[in-house]
Amino acid sequence: MPSIFAPPAYTQRVLRRELYLFSLYRLLEASLLALIVFGPGEALIGEPRDAALATAACLAYVPAAILLLVWSRRTDTRMAEVALVGVSSDVIAATLVSHAIPQAVPGIALMLVFNLGAAALFLRLQASLAVAAFASAAMLVEFVWSRVGGGSADRPLAELLMFIFSFFGMVTLTFLLGERLRASQDLADRRGAQAEGLAGINELIIRRMRTGVLMVDGTRTVRLANEAAQQLYGETDHGLEGMGLSEISPELATRLSQWLRTGEPDDAPMPYGCEKLEVQPRFTRLLQDSDTVLVFLDDASLVSRRAESLTLSAMGRFSASLAHEVRNPLAAINYSVQLLAESPDLPESDRRLVEIIHQQCQRTNGIIESVLGLARRERAMGEQLELVAYVRRFVDEFTRTMSPENGSLRAAGRDRPLPGVFDPGHLHQVLTILVQNAINYGRLPGEPARITVAAEERDGRPVVEVTDRGPGVPDAIASQLGRPFFTTSEHGTGLGLYIARELCRSNGASLDYVPVPAGGACFRITLAARNPLLAGGSP
Template identity: 45%
Template sequence: MSSPALMPSPAPRRATTATRHELFFLNYFRLAQAVVYVALAFAPVDMRWIRLTHPDLAQSVVIAYLLAAVAILLLTRRLAVIAPVTVSLTLVVDIGVAVMAVIAMHDARIGIAMMLAVNLSAGALVLPLRLSLFFASLATLGMLGHTTLETSPNTPIDSHELLEAALFGLAYFATTTLCHVLGRQLRATEALAEQRSIDLANLAQVNELIIRRMKTGVLLVDDANHIHQMNESGWMLLGSPPADQRDLGKLAPELSRRLYHWMTSGKLDETATQLADGTPEVVPRFTRLAPNDDSHVLIFLDDTSLVSRRAEELTLSSLGRLSASIAHEIRNPLAAIRYSAQLLAESRNMPPTDQRMVEIINNHCVRLNEIIENILQLSRRERSRPETLDLGNWANAFVEEYRQGNDLGEDSLRVINSSAPVAAVADPQQLQQVVWNLVQNALRYGRLPGEPARVMVVTRPGEHGVPILEVIDRGPGIAPKVAAQIFEPFYTTHEYGTGLGLYLARQMTEANQASLEYVRVAGGGSCFRITLTPAHARQTGDPAIADESVR
């Protein structure tokens, strides 16, 4: 499964959910406000609650205001993307209509001024503080200006109405400031909640990915023995059942029996068991989803093969360190023995029997030195230093160097390259050690009785252009039972072998993001195939090719 794409952090948006809600509230209120104005302006004479000082002006203004309120409400969703501009323009209309309504319906001035306070407060939820205070000032000047202009030159200003207008202006400033602060806190809370929801979604995706990629199988089972969820490892350990099969009793009767035994007795059976054919043995563990919840149980399936491999790795690591210290101590006396044997071999008066004994000493010193080198390689585990190689040129140079350093006699070692260049990424020194080991084994064991060894080093492009290097011999081949174990450490069928050569070869190929496998050759013979990383995959980072190269 591919890694989940984490949700991005919220980018600044021109209209949040809270802003849209505030716009809808303001526009619905404006429509109700317009309906109230219409009811006041068009009420029958016998039901009229107020006296219209300018009937024609009142009716014209309220009709226009009603139509504008309906149009603005219908366009709320589209206008939400430019909320500050929309609110600013509509507040100008609200203030202008309110001032004209007060002029035309003087008796309703208190109610109109109070409704205008709602418009200003709702607008302050969206607008910046300075702009909100500007509209509050505009509404205050409108109310004070109406009181001043309505008074004739010969009539003194009504101090009562002037005080009302001033108090309404003070209320406009107070409610506008308060609503702006509340709106800012509301938007901050909304942004925080949105960020928290994104963080929780990301965390849920990460948790799901971790659970699905766990090597331990995880199953969620209810009290009806039905599997609600399982991760990839659990699905594989159950034998890769179809998606519609979720009955634990049918999929894994032994696991269902152990679950029932644990739920009834509280005792856990920790013996390993195999849940399906072809799957590794597991040790099941159970735990309730919640302390007081008996309806759901989590089942953990521990793969015993993983534990065994981990124990093997720890054993090899400890053994490598111990063997390396011993090998260092052996090297010095071994060098002295070999040097002494070489000096004895140079003696001219040595009998043939003594010469044979010296030859035996030299041969065993060489063999013991090879064992020490293998053990030291097991403990070193040097990191690879990959380079881009022309595999054909590299194979030609390797074979030529091998011929110069080793007497092949009647044996043959040749290179077969593809017509097109094959570029690969690998550490040249480690690749040299791997191929040298494979060629040495092929020359030693890959021969028919009484015949010379015929070994080929082949370079060619594989599927998707993956570079392949093969060491092929025409010997008797390797029996299938033996071939299944040849890469295990310390496994050997030879009397004088250490069982570390092929194990180290595979370790070094894997350190180079490559793979080493044995392929039986039709008609007799053996093929050890190294699948390397292509050079263009390293440059482009193509995951499909990179995955193919390490299979």
């Protein structure tokens, strides 16, 4: 059950400061009473009725005020308790001094009214009214005590009633005003916390965006740059904040000036940063009448991959539909050719033609299967892989199903762990295509294939290489590798390397052919940068 002394929740620091000022004011009151009692008080208010009682009250009240001042400075105490004890001591001291010095009753009562009102700021309404009732009872007891003693003939009852009403009115008014002020302060604190939280969230979102953001003021100086803008720019000795836009990118500064002058944006890709990455700039004013501009920098390669992914997705759906339409008549042709080949009356010259038709049906069916596989390709789900261990597992798995007559397959590369981001299923499919191509085409005549799969790090980026010791790829053909349906074999479909390259692109990686000086061919998978802001992946 909540205590009646517990103040409403609002700024504790402000409350404790007010409590300290209240205790300091109490010490000032006690010092003033002591000055009246121990100083030339008779000249100001006349001779006291009971000098001993006044002296005792002052000797007790001054140390009590000092203790309450010290107590109010402690942060581990309940403020309501300090206020309650303090106002109770005020009532007792005021009652005793009023009886000892009747001439000071009006001034003491007014001081007590202020103390009761100040205490109501720290108490609940019930406690505040209880304190006012205690003060009224004390004043009433003192009035009766003085009348019984024969010294209150000059004090009318109306004065006492006015003070009592003042006590209750002051604590009620002060409590209500304090409640309203506390509610307003609490609302302001909540709104301020919400605004601060939203500002923090907005800053976090901006800083973690994949799109680079620069905030440029009227002097073309960068005031804010998020992480993506910094990483697109490259390594610098310090951040981009405080640098001039023309110093960062003269062309970007020129485009901004053109946009401010004409209002027509030029969003063509442009080089940006130390590595001259292609970015697409976009501009917008921070406020309608502000000269501060937000510059958004989109990585052109990511935009291109998104557009290419959408195009390939549409082409994949169309190709899958077309492949289904071709498969049924192709199956009928193939079945008819098989029946024709089984005919005993088929001349030997025609049997060779039937074999050619059957081979081409098988090749066309392989193309259809590859197209359907490409159309069914799922979205890349990049994961953090340990590439050295992944390559070894792949080699062990592949060699269990590989015929010894086809050649040898081994894992190579470094022994230290090498992290990289790639969809594990897609990487398995790409390596399978590359190794199968090496088995079919990467061998010298009369010799088995010798294939190596290695995980290495080149230029700070992880790579996976599939190398064979075959005849290599002629320069005229190397430029055509990866084009759909391009093949030099009558049994190939021309889609294997194309599918492998598209899978790499969807994971933010690249697949390149690298000649081997000593003979052979090497296909290198260069994985995306490990930074999550620049590792694109499939959109």
